[in-house]
Amino acid sequence: MTISANHTAPDQTSKAPTGDALTEAAKKFGITAEDYMLPARHQIEMVDPDGRLKPEGEQGTEPGHEYPLPGDEELLAAYEQLVVGRRVNDQNSALVRQGRMAVYPSSHGQEACQVAAALCLSDGDWMFPTYRDAVAVMTRGVDPVQVMTIFRGDWHGGFDPLKHKVGIQCTPLTTQLLHAVGVAHAAKLRGEDTVVLAMCGDGATSEGDFHEALNFAAVFHLPVIFFVQNNKYAISVPLAHQSVAPSLAHKAVGYGMAGERVDGNDVVALLAVLDRAVKLAREGSGPLLVEANTYRMQAHTNADDDTRYRENSEVAEWRAKDPVNRMRTYLTDRGLLDDDGEARIREKAEAVATQLRDGLSEDVPVDPQELFRHVFAKTTPQLKEQSALLADELARDAASSTEEAGK
Numbered sequence: 535m536t537i538s539a540n541h542t543a544p545d546q547t548s549k550a551p552t553g554d555a556l557t558e559a560a561k562k563f564g565i566t567a568e569d570y571m572l573p574a575r576h577q578i579e580m581v582d583p584d585g586r587l588k589p590e591g592e593q594g595t596e597p598g599h600e601y602p603l604p605g606d607e608e609l610l611a612a613y614e615q616l617v618v619g620r621r622v623n624d625q626n627s628a629l630v631r632q633g634r635m636a637v638y639p640s641s642h643g644q645e646a647c648q649v650a651a652a653l654c655l656s657d658g659d660w661m662f663p664t665y666r667d668a669v670a671v672m673t674r675g676v677d678p679v680q681v682m683t684i685f686r687g688d689w690h691g692g693f694d695p696l697k698h699k700v701g702i703q704c705t706p707l708t709t710q711l712l713h714a715v716g717v718a719h720a721a722k723l724r725g726e727d728t729v730v731l732a733m734c735g736d737g738a739t740s741e742g743d744f745h746e747a748l749n750f751a752a753v754f755h756l757p758v759i760f761f762v763q764n765n766k767y768a769i770s771v772p773l774a775h776q777s778v779a780p781s782l783a784h785k786a787v788g789y790g791m792a793g794e795r796v797d798g799n800d801v802v803a804l805l806a807v808l809d810r811a812v813k814l815a816r817e818g819s820g821p822l823l824v825e826a827n828t829y830r831m832q833a834h835t836n837a838d839d840d841t842r843y844r845e846n847s848e849v850a851e852w853r854a855k856d857p858v859n860r861m862r863t864y865l866t867d868r869g870l871l872d873d874d875g876e877a878r879i880r881e882k883a884e885a886v887a888t889q890l891r892d893g894l895s896e897d898v899p900v901d902p903q904e905l906f907r908h909v910f911a912k913t914t915p916q917l918k919e920q921s922a923l924l925a926d927e928l929a930r931d932a933a934s935s936t937e938e939a940g941k
Contacts, residue, residue: 555755556790559819563598571792573783574599577827578807579797583855585863593803599794601806606870612649612801613861613871614879619645619669620858621883623832625890626668626682630836634894636687639666643799643831646857647763649673650804651731654812660730662701662714666763667733674700678886679893686894689904708738711747711760718756729815731759731808737768739785740776748823752789757815759808760823763798765830770843786823798828799857802864829855902928 560570576594578601581587587603595601604612623642630638641648644666652673655661663670671681676693683692684703691702701710714732721728738744739762751758762782766773779785786793792814796807804826811822829852833840865871906913906921913921 555820559792559814560598562819565598568787569598571787571790573781573786573793573795573825577781577795577797578803579800580803580806581800581860581864583799583860585860585867587802587864601803601810604802604805604809608653608805609802609861609865610870610875612653612805613865614882615649615653615669615673616645616801616858616861617879618883618886619648619673621887622669622672622678622890625887626685627832627836629682629890629894635682635685637835637837638668638682638685639835640832641666641669641830643852643856644763644765644828645669646801646804646861647761647798647826647828650801650808651733651761654805654808655729655731656812658699658726658728659812660699660701660714660717660728662710662717662730662732663703664710664733664735664738665703665705666735667703670733671698671700671703672886674698676700678890682890682894686898688898689908708734708741708743708747710734711738712743714758715747715751715756718751718758719754722754722756727757727816729757729759729812731761731812733761733763735768736762736764736766736773736776736782737771738762739782740768748785748789748791748821751821752791755818755820757818758821759811759815760821761808762823762825763828764825765798765828767830767834767844769834769838770840772843781825783823783825789821789823791821791823792819793823793825795825795827798826799855799860801857801861828857 556567556570560567563570574594574596578594578599579588580593580601580603593601620642623640623645626635626638627640629635648667648669651667651670652661655674661670661674668681668685672678676698680693683690693700695702701713704710711732711734714730718728718730721730732747734744748760750756751760764773764782768776781795783793783795794807794811796803798804807824811824815822831849831852862871862876902924903921905924906917909917
């Protein structure tokens with residue numbers, strides 16, 4: 535929040551709302567503020583792991599927590615991105631083994647969360663991803679090679695955040711939530727209808743930045759959706775060692791915002807829940823916390839040995855809940871997807887994989903002086919000194935190599 539010289543808020547829009555805000559939001563659904571903030575008693579799940587649409591009474595909905603089925607076009611678009619996302623995850627893991635990337639935190643098994651997070655937003659909205667959300671960034675429309683540039687060890691993030699309205703992926707845990715809240719606050723001060731989606735994992739909910747971001751967003755009634763992908767592990771630490779709350783979505787009530795939990799491998803339910811969350815945030819209902827129960831099928835990164843902290847039987851149990859297979863079965867059974875449609879989607883996914891292979895196999899010219907150019911807007915005397923030392927060393931090395939070649 536920007537404070538003026540006399541320590542007063544710059545205008546009335548930055549003041550915290552009254553306690554009536556939650557009551558007004560709850561009135562839209564004919565429920566109490568407490569029922570509005572608390573998640574439904576059961577997680578929202580529309581399509582079961584076998585790809586069958588569940589009866590409406592078994593989807594976890596209740597008064598104030600009802601969700602219409604997304605449209606067929608939205609579901610087909612989501613499935614296409616699921617297939618592309620799975621191929622991207624597998625291709626990137628292969629590129630790491632080939633030495634074309636330094637590291638890759640795969641979202642294999644979490645693709646439904648990735649796709650729904652991107653598709654629920656409008657062009658003018660912002661998304662702040664974690665380091666594991668490359669598929670979400672690509673689904674948002676960022677060039678795949680540009681997305682993966684940061685994992686190749688380049689000095690920059692690979693794409694323009696302002697152009698795509700997507701924050702740069704970064705390793706520090708939970709810092710992106712504070713950035714998201716700042717953008718939402720700025721948008722509110724400007725009178726814009728921007729919605730911000732801030733992504734994080736279950737491990738992030740144990741960080742102080744998580745508390746600060748949610749509390750600030752709630753106090754100033756900001757249009758932020760905190761999307762927690764609960765994949766059951768913070769690297770190697772299981773959720774049971776992080777929190778004993780009934781669910782992570784229940785944390786919402788402590789901040790005075792609405793919470794909901796959803797099957798994170800059911801892209802149909804994810805789209806329904808996130809679409810409504812975006813609508814509520816845009817209408818001025820304040821921030822929301824959505825917890826998606828999912829699972830990281832592969833190791834934390836290529837440097838992790840997940841067999842040290844989880845059993846193969848647990849992984850196998852979640853493999854049966856695969857989001858891609860679930861959605862394929864559902865669309866096929868409904869007659870929305872046939873063999874030709876599947877082939878077209880697979881062809882597109884392979885084209886993206888080829889683009890990644892070709893783009894990340896190119897040798898990028900290295901200019902050591904880039905180490906100093908973009909650290910500060912105005913180069914400091916210390917950086918100038920270091921730059922000169924490096925330039926001198928490189929010049930001497932080049933002269934020595936020339937001399938050796940002439941012998």
